[in-house]
Amino acid sequence: MSLRKAGLAAVVLAMALLGCTQEQQNKISRDIQNWTGTNGVLEVYSGDKVVRRFLKIDKMSTAMGTDDGRARNYRFGYGVLDENLNFVADPDERKVYFEISDYTNMVFFENPR
Structure with a gap:
């Protein structure tokens, strides 16, 4: 993935997280941590x-x-x-x-x- 595409993906992810409630953000974080x-x-x-x-x-x-x-x-x-x-x-x-x-x-x- 190019640096430009990676940067765009990071911006999109950040914007998506801003639209989530704190509990939804915590759940996403736990899901990522459980996966990794x-x-x-x-x-x-x-x-x-x-x-x-x-x-x-x-x-x-x-x-x-x-x-x-x-x-x-x-x-x-x-x-x-x-x-x-x-x-x-x-x-x-x-x-x-x-x-x-x-x-x-x-x-x-x-x-x-």
Whole structure:
């Protein structure tokens, strides 16, 4: 794609986003992020201390009700359980399924390493 066409495409996309509500923009951003993936880290806290850390999370999803289709009070995903909390997915640490409630003290962020 030529530089001119890429610039035009960027302008068109920006104008389209300006016509969207904030929630629609957030959904588009989440959809793009889900498609591209992330190298996420989830830290779970007890008070001010990290008690669990999950690495290499590509996305977390909101659980939806089977019958009513409404969002549930928890999120779930897959990540490597960092048992020794050293920010490295060691060979003996495995990818696991996890669930966290809306009331969990946690931080989710992109891995800076």
